[in-house]
Amino acid sequence: MTVSRLSRVIPGLAALSLFSALFSAQCSAAPQAEVGVSPWGPKDEIGRLNLITEQSRAAIMARVNGSQAYDLAVDYYVGMPSWQAAGDPPYQMWMTHTPHGNVIADPMQVGEPMNRHVSYTGSAVSMYAHMGTHIDALNHFGLNGKIWNGFRADQHLGDRGWNVTGAEKLPPIVARGVLIDVAAAKGVDMLADNYRVTRADLQQALKAQQVSLEKGDVVLIRTGRMRDYEKAQAYMANPPGMSLDAAKFLVEEGGAMVVGADNLSFETFPSEVEGNYLPLHTYLLAMQGAPILELVNLEGLSRDRVYQFAFIGASLKFRGADAAPIRPIALPIR
Template identity: 75%
Template sequence: VMDDPMGVGETMNLTRSYTGTAFSMYSHTGTHIDALNHFGIHGKIWNGFEADKHLGDRGWNVTGIEKFPPLIARGVLIDVAGAKGMDMLPDSYRVTRQDLKDALARQQVKLQQGDIVLIRTGRMRLFEQPKAYMANPPGMGLDAARFLVEDSGAMIVGADNLSFETFPSEVSDDYVPLHTYLLAQQGAPIIELVALDELARDKVYEFAFIGGPLKIRGGDAAPLRPVALPVRP
C-alpha cells in the first residue's frame, strides 16, 4: 500500500481533525433571487431567447444567475401591512397600486430609477409554520407591479411572501402573470422570502442594499443574503 503523500491517516487524525459539509437544495429555497430565465412566455425568456437555441444540458447558456453582478443599490421598503395598521395582510390579499402609493406617502419616500424595492406583507411572522406561511399568501397585483417597474423604474422587486404575487391568478391563461411579466417581459428579477419585519419595526424605509447571489452556472435562481445599511441615523 502506498503512503499518502499528504501524510493523512490514523496518526495524523489523532492530532488534526477535519469537518466538511455537502449541500443539496432547490434553487428557490429560503431567501433567494429569481434570474431572468426562471419563467418564459410564448416560448421565449427575457430578450427573446428560445430554449431550442439557448438551453443546454446543464441549464441556460444565457441570463443565468451567474451573470448577475454584486447587487449594490438604493433599497426601499414599502410597508403595506404597516400602512394599513396590520401585523400581516389577510390571506390572498392582492396589493394594489394605491396601496403602494398610500404606504409611500405615509413613509414620506419617493421611488427612484434603479431602486431595489421590497414589499412587506407581514407574512414572515408565519415563517416558522411552513404550512401556514405557504397557504393562500397575500401578494402583489399585476397593476402594482407595473407601478413599481414601468412607472417608477425599479430595477429589482421583492417581498416577504412565498411567490411575490398572490393567487388565484388575475389572468386566465397564465398561472403566474407577475413572474412572466417581470422576468420575461420587463427583465426585472424578483427576490422572495425576505425578512423585513426588523426594518419595518425600526422604520428604516431607505437603505443601501448589498447582496450577492451564488454564481450557479445557468441557474434560474440562487440563495441571497441581503444586507441593508441605513443611510440616515
C-alpha cells in the same frame, strides 16, 4: 361565465367542453403577451440591472451613515419553507464527516491518533434553486418558447442550463433600496391569507412613510409573512402577494430596477389573469427584464422604520441557472 356557473347550468362534461371552447375562442381572439426586447441591445442578458452605473453606486454609498447593517437573508434549515407543488426537492443537509466517524473510517488514512487529535467536520447540501432568500434570473419564466430579449429555449437551453441570462450573469447589486411596509400601513402584523396588494395599497404606504420611488430602486414589499418563517406550513399556506397592477406601478411608474417581498412567490393565487397562471413572473422577468427577490427578511427594517437604505447583494454564480441564493444587506442612509 365562470366554470362554477357553467357547472350549475350544464352538468358534467358538457360544461367543461363548452368552457374549453369559449376559452379557446377568447385566447385566439385576444392578442398574446410577448417577451420584452431589451433597450440595451440584442445581447443584453441582465435587463433592468443595466440601470446600475458607476455614478449610481457612488451616489448611494456616499449616503451610508454606518449606524447599522441589516441582514435581509433567512436561515436555511431542514424543514424550511420551500416550493414543492411542482415536485421540486426540499432543502437537505447531511454530515459527510464527523470527528467520531473519522476515528472509525479514517477517510484520510492518517491513523487513529491523528484523527483523535485533529477533528474534522464536513457537510453537504441539496436544494432547489428557488429556496431561502434568492433572486430569480431572467430565464426563470418566459412566453411562447422565449425569455427576456427574445432568447429562445430551443436555441439556448441545454442539459446544463441556459447559455444566456444564467444566474452567473447577475452583477453585484449596489443601489438605493426602498421598503414599502404595506402591513404596517394597514395597522396589522401580517396581511390576510391570499390578500392581493394593490397599486393604491403601495401608494398609501409610500405616503405614510413619506418616501417616493426613484428610477433604479430595489423595492421590497413587506406583507408580514416572514413572521411565520419558522413554521413552514403556515408560511406556505395561502400567502398574500402583489397584484399585476401593483407590479406595473412599481416598474412602469416607480422605475424599480428589482422588486421583491417577504413571501415565497411575490404574487398570490389564484391568478387574476385568465390564460396565465403566473402573470407577475412573466410580466416582470420576461416582459420587463426585472429580477425578483423572494423570501427577503424585512422584519428588522420594519421594526426600526428604515424605509430607505443602500441595498447591497451578490448572488451565487450558478452557471446557467434560473435562480441563486443571495445574502443581501441594508445600510441606512442619511
